[in-house]
Amino acid sequence: xxxxxxxxxxxxxxxxxxxFIVLGLCPxxxxxxSVNNAVGMGVAVIFVLVCSNVIISMMRNIIPDKIRIPCYIxxxxxxxxxxxxxMKAYAPALDKALGVYVPLIVVNCIILGRAEAFxxxxxxxxxxxxxxxxxxxxxLALFVISAVREVLGSGxxxxxxxxxxxxxxxxxxxxxxxxxxxxxxxxxxxxxxxxRS
Amino acid sequence: xxxxxxxxxxxxxxVICFVASALLGAVYSVTNPIILSQQxxxxxxxxxxxxxxxxxxxxxxxxxxxxxxxxxxxxENVLGYVFKASKKGYSSEIATLVGVDQAGVISRxxxxxxxxxxxxxxxIIEALWFQEQFRGKKSDNLSNGxxxxxxxxxxxxxxxSSINEKAKEIMERVHGR
Numbered sequence: 001x002x003x004x005x006x007x008x009x010x011x012x013x014x015x016x017x018x019x020f021i022v023l024g025l026c027p028x029x030x031x032x033x034s035v036n037n038a039v040g041m042g043v044a045v046i047f048v049l050v051c052s053n054v055i056i057s058m059m060r061n062i063i064p065d066k067i068r069i070p071c072y073i074x075x076x077x078x079x080x081x082x083x084x085x086x087m088k089a090y091a092p093a094l095d096k097a098l099g100v101y102v103p104l105i106v107v108n109c110i111i112l113g114r115a116e117a118f119x120x121x122x123x124x125x126x127x128x129x130x131x132x133x134x135x136x137x138x139x140l141a142l143f144v145i146s147a148v149r150e151v152l153g154s155g156x157x158x159x160x161x162x163x164x165x166x167x168x169x170x171x172x173x174x175x176x177x178x179x180x181x182x183x184x185x186x187x188x189x190x191x192x193x194x195x196r197s
Numbered sequence: 198x199x200x201x202x203x204x205x206x207x208x209x210x211x212v213i214c215f216v217a218s219a220l221l222g223a224v225y226s227v228t229n230p231i232i233l234s235q236q237x238x239x240x241x242x243x244x245x246x247x248x249x250x251x252x253x254x255x256x257x258x259x260x261x262x263x264x265x266x267x268x269x270x271x272x273e274n275v276l277g278y279v280f281k282a283s284k285k286g287y288s289s290e291i292a293t294l295v296g297v298d299q300a301g302v303i304s305r306x307x308x309x310x311x312x313x314x315x316x317x318x319x320x321i322i323e324a325l326w327f328q329e330q331f332r333g334k335k336s337d338n339l340s341n342g343x344x345x346x347x348x349x350x351x352x353x354x355x356x357x358s359s360i361n362e363k364a365k366e367i368m369e370r371v372h373g374r
Contacts, residue, residue: 034315067206078217089228154316
């Protein structure tokens with residue numbers, strides 16, 4: 001139990017995919033312009049990551065080591081395709097909110113990274129917890145970045161105007177702002193971590 | 198021995214691909230009719246939204262492509278037309294649904310999809326006055342009278358000119374012959 005808890009917590013803090021492993025930066029930079037986008041992408045990633053980790057872990061004894069990467073890609077891509085079609089048909093409201101992000105997840109390297117680094121070597125339950133922890137870690141990191149960018153860049157939070165006494169700096173919602181905020185946050189968080197150890 | 202490995206790996210990968218594509222095909226054949234009917238439903242409600250007075254719509258096609266919809270009133274008379282206009286804005290393709298009467302005067306416009314900069318370009322949706330001001334204007338002559346949003350000039354202009362261009366094309370088709 002304690003080991004599983006550690007697998008979960010490492011994705012959120014010590015091995016956070018964005019701030020410490022630095023994986024999946026492309027969607028992070030592109031999607032963190034507003035909190036709504038970040039939540040949509042975060043939820044979609046948690047879902048796909050947990051499921052792909054479980055499937056890869058179940059197949060870990062069938063897939064030979066030498067051809068594992070093409071196997072993972074086939075499994076993940078077809079799984080995402082199935083989820084997308086099912087969502088469009090049976091949950092159109094959910095598809096409207098997450099639809100844009102789900103196809104992007106196929107190319108999110110966190111998914112392939114966790115399949116390679118964890119799910120291919122560990123039992124199903126541990127892989128599920130690892131996927132959940134990494135997904136939640138990605139979600140939280142994306143949430144923090146997008147909150148900073150949206151509040152300071154457009155004076156809003158999750159689409160609602162908040163009373164601000166300054167002129168919002170539009171550069172923060174544009175592409176350079178993503179790199180500025182990500183870099184400063186990454187530096188700050190690593191500094192806090194170095195103080196604690 | 199090495200030759201044997203190649204054979205084995207190829208076989209395993211082929212089996213995985215086969216199973217994956219069979220699953221995808223099965224899911225597609227089950228979900229596709231449902232997805233199509235949902236899209237048709239959404240399309241109908243979108244058409245109603247931009248031309249609420251109309252009772253029914255009929256797609257006017259050229260080959261497979263839908264050019265525009267003709268809207269009919271209660272007495273089967275032609276009330277107006279609904280068309281889709283789209284153009285590249287600042288960072289994305291902006292698609293707009295426009296309802297016009299027979300003379301081309303706009304009833305309502307609805308932004309269908311866009312992915313512009315949050316806080317700047319996305320105000321074409323958030324600032325209600327932007328879409329409201331199209332009402333009652335001639336769709337094929339929008340050069341004056343439609344205000345662009347400050348800080349979102351490129352996005353606003355894309356919406357305005359896409360409607361303008363498409364309206365000209367459709368009015369020519371409808372009245373030109």
